[in-house]
Amino acid sequence: TVDAAAADFLALSKEFAKFEEQNKTYVSHLDAVYTSQSKNLKDLSHHKYRLAQISESLKKLKDLSPDEKVILENLKIELAQRKAQLNDIAGTLPAKNNIYLRIVLGNVNVSLLSKAERFKYKDEYERFKLVVTVISTIWSFCNLFLFEHRVMDAAFHFLLVWYYCTLTIREGILRMNGSKIQPWWVAHHYISTFQAGVLVTWPDTVIYHAFRNQFFYFSLYLGLVQMLQYRYQHGQLYKLKALGERSSMELTVEGFHSWMWRGLGFLLPFLFGGYFLQLYNAYTLWNLSKDPRCHEWQVGICAIVFFVLFLGNTVTTLIVVKRKFQQ
Amino acid sequence: TVDAAAADFLALSKEFAKFEEQNKTYVSHLDAVYTSQSKNLKDLSHHKYRLAQISESLKKLKDLSPDEKVILENLKIELAQRKAQLNDIAGTLPAKNNIYLRIVLGNVNVSLLSKAERFKYKDEYERFKLVVTVISTIWSFCNLFLFEHRVMDAAFHFLLVWYYCTLTIREGILRMNGSKIQPWWVAHHYISTFQAGVLVTWPDTVIYHAFRNQFFYFSLYLGLVQMLQYRYQHGQLYKLKALGERSSMELTVEGFHSWMWRGLGFLLPFLFGGYFLQLYNAYTLWNLSKDPRCHEWQVGICAIVFFVLFLGNTVTTLIVVKRKFQQ
Ligand SMILES: CC(C)(COP(=O)(O)OP(=O)(O)OC[C@H]1O[C@@H](n2cnc3c(N)ncnc32)[C@H](O)[C@@H]1OP(=O)(O)O)[C@@H](O)C(=O)NCCC(=O)NCCS
Ligand SMILES: CC(C)(COP(=O)(O)OP(=O)(O)OC[C@H]1O[C@@H](n2cnc3c(N)ncnc32)[C@H](O)[C@@H]1OP(=O)(O)O)[C@@H](O)C(=O)NCCC(=O)NCCS
Missing domain, CATH: 1.10.287 (Helix Hairpins)
Incomplete structure (x- = not known):
């Protein structure tokens, strides 16, 4: 009533x-x-x-x-x-947003003011990378073996543009909140955004088809390596958290180091395999750009970009490993 | 010492x-x-x-x-x-991030918890739109009269992809913080992102050149209209703020309404001019897609997208004006 x-x-x-x-x-x-x-x-x-x-x-x-x-x-x-x-x-x-975040997000405050929040955010960042990696790996596989159409290729490249762009935003937020990501990895994602953008504009020519399959095999490999990388980085995140909580005494600093070296020892050969493939892509594209049938500016640009990625990745990874060795 | x-x-x-x-x-x-x-x-x-x-x-x-x-x-x-x-x-x-923000930014808190912060953020959003509009207007002008190269065109389309993408993020943040932006304008920016992406992939064909100049004239016009729109929306933002501060008695509700209708009366013809051009673009592209020399899927898609934009814009603007009239 x-x-x-x-x-x-x-x-x-x-x-x-x-x-x-x-x-x-x-x-x-x-x-x-x-x-x-x-x-x-x-x-x-x-x-x-x-x-x-x-x-x-x-x-x-x-x-x-x-x-x-x-x-x-x-x-x-x-x-x-x-x-x-x-x-x-x-x-x-709260820290001030860096210039990139200021342009994309405006002056909204994205500080994470507690360790727990920062951990959660980083954890989510790793999971996000994993999810997109799985999607892009499956997609590469389908593009290789199931359908061969420039529209699906373009959609894949757009996924990459969007993904790397999103990574740069999230990494900006992470760095603002004290993460020690090497500047190169962030730069790597800006460069990859650019490269995926160039690949989108590459028209459907003979030269495109000469490189297409190699590119998707490379993407497939990269996806698998990134899954291994996730395992390592996810493990490290949780171990470091346990190390930070003094109450849990199961993990010692030495235990952490031996775990880390085992993980790295497994991961590094795959990483360097990936860098070698980047060099090989650069080499293939450079030769293609010399082909008389090649009239596209994209070929040379992509060759240079792959070479830059190869160089930066190799040098940075070597520096990181050397630093870890000296500690 | x-x-x-x-x-x-x-x-x-x-x-x-x-x-x-x-x-x-x-x-x-x-x-x-x-x-x-x-x-x-x-x-x-x-x-x-x-x-x-x-x-x-x-x-x-x-x-x-x-x-x-x-x-x-x-x-x-x-x-x-x-x-x-x-x-x-x-x-x-703080409100929960909507799904789009959760995917792009992760679960970082982007709430603006005071009126002053919200005003500042909105003000900055309008200024950001103005700056990019000025850049894209100048760029359209250059593409029309100074250089004619597919690479510059592609770079322009990429600017649009990036710009509309950024808008959707900022509008997500605004909506989360209580802005009453019509869902259509947000949808409009998602669709525009997609359209700019399609334009990027359009190869350098006869059909492309048949439409190119019309597109840049349209962009030029749109840029000018958006500057007018900035003037109106910026004015409205500051008037509404003054209205909200009870201490300043210079502005009455009636004064605000008469100001708003003068602004709208000036703006609306230009807006409908823009919608008409969108319809005209759709018409041109549709005819081009029937051309025997046309083998690109982009033409038909763009025609449809322009028509959808024309329809959505016209209907939404009419609804908004009608609602304002009834108040
Ligand atoms: C070499 C490598 C395994 C070392 O990882 P690590 O032990 O975490 O390295 P560091 O100690 O320098 O890490 C410092 C910080 O950067 C982060 N980080 C390291 N490499 C990163 C990467 N590639 N992307 C994003 N973040 C990274 C770490 O998570 C850590 O973050 P924190 O400060 O918030 O805890 C790692 O850098 C890596 O995987 N690099 C390869 C990336 C690559 O080559 N990608 C292309 C594939 S071909
Ligand atoms: C018609 C129009 C002038 C009315 O503007 P208005 O008086 O601010 O409209 P409303 O009262 O519905 O505004 C409600 C909210 O939406 C915002 N808003 C309105 N139109 C917007 C748009 N196109 N983009 C972003 N935000 C918009 C307003 O700023 C206001 O925000 P608030 O709640 O934070 O204060 C406006 O919607 C407009 O300019 N539309 C045209 C956009 C267009 O057609 N663009 C393509 C050009 S061809």
Whole structure:
């Protein structure tokens, strides 16, 4: 009946009054947190500036007595510790978006202010890569063995444009939140976006068909390697998390290192296989671009891009492995 | 000297101790705000659910006495008011990303929790559109009168792919934060992304050249119309802001409406001009697709897409104008 509904609503209204009160408190607390956030940011840059000043002044010192040298060394250690502390504090505060994110997203705040949030975001990023990799691997397979039509090829290249573009956005967010992804891997995804774009515009010529199958075999291989890479990176993410939680004592730093080297030892041959294929693609395309039937500008460009990718990937991976070895 | 630097550092360390303390307080307040945020979200959905239940039960009522009808009417008004109140509260809480944002950005929180932030974000969105529109207008002009090369055309189409893609992301963020953009305009930008993608793949044929110039004239016109649209939408944004700030009494609701109708009256003929050109593009392309020299699938697809855009734009604009007229 109407009366029952009215009574219901009255009861709900009493609850609502409390809820409204609670929401008001929340909003005022939120405002207070924003205010103290700005204050923290100001203090942070002040401390960074003063620290840089002191570091600068130390560099200028000359002709020190042995006593002074001891003080200097101690001071340097303390400065390094302070920098680490400031970094920890910076992790609790929102960072400014880099220029790319500012252009694509605008000035919306995409900071992840807790370790748990950052872990979740990274985990999701890896899973996203896996899902698209599986799709693109299946698609490469179909393009190779089931249908051969330029429209399906173009749709595949568009998937890649979209995928690499999305990766650059997500990696921008990750880097803003303190991930130490090598700049090359991000650059790699910008370059790959460009390359997929060039492949889209390649018309359906004899030369295109001379390269098409090699390209999809390469994509197939890349997809499989990326699945292995997922296994490694996913494992590493979870191990590092366990390592960070001091309560779980199952995992030691040595245990982590031996796990990592086993993983890397398995992964690296496949990675270098992929880089070799990139070099081979560059070589094939370069020869094709010399073919008298070739009138397309895409061929030479793609050859150069594959070579750049080969070079950057090989050098970066070698540097990363060397650094890990020295640690 | 070293001693001076050490003294400096000591002084800074005292400041730092205070700063660290303050940062700890900030972090604990932040955690508390997050906790109360989750609590608020839970309560919000509880209230929404109960309200829907009561509304549902009212619909089932039949054979009411006149007294009961009065109660019913009052109850309905109160329910509507409560819904508006709940919406206000929802504006202070983060919303869940829609599926598109979840795929592109992942589960990062892009809520703008205050009116000032939302205004700034929208303002920036309009400015972003203006900047890209100016660039694409100049580019169309150059493609028409200065250089004629398929590569420059392809680069232009890629700019459009990127631009419309970016718009869909930003509009996703805007909608999540309560903007009432008609779904059609968002759909329009998805469709435009697709169309620009198709144009990229169109090879350099006779048919392409038969349509090329018409397309760039159309782009030129569209750029100019979008600049007019910017003037209107930018003005509206600032007027609405002034209207929202009760302190500034210069602007009345009537003043706003007369301003809006003047702006619309100026803008609408240009908009309908643009829609007519879209129809004309569809017509031209349809005829070209019948041409015996035409072997490209892109022509028919583009014709259909232009027709869909013409239809959607015309219908939506008419509906919007009619709704504004009735208010
Ligand atoms: C060589 C490799 C296995 C080392 O991985 P690693 O042990 O995680 O390397 P690092 O210690 O330098 O990682 C630093 C950070 O960068 C991330 N990272 C490393 N390689 C990455 C890649 N290719 N893409 C994205 N992120 C990467 C790590 O996850 C880590 O992130 P975190 O700071 O948020 O924890 C890895 O870089 C890799 O897989 N590279 C090959 C990529 C490639 O060649 N792709 C093309 C295939 S042919
Ligand atoms: C007709 C028109 C002028 C009405 O604008 P309006 O008065 O702002 O319309 P509404 O009151 O429906 O606006 C509701 C919301 O949608 C936004 N909006 C309206 N049209 C929009 C569009 N085309 N793109 C993005 N946002 C739009 C408004 O800014 C407003 O946002 P808010 O809720 O955050 O304040 C506008 O919709 C328009 O310019 N349409 C033409 C777009 C077009 O045809 N483009 C292709 C050119 S040929």
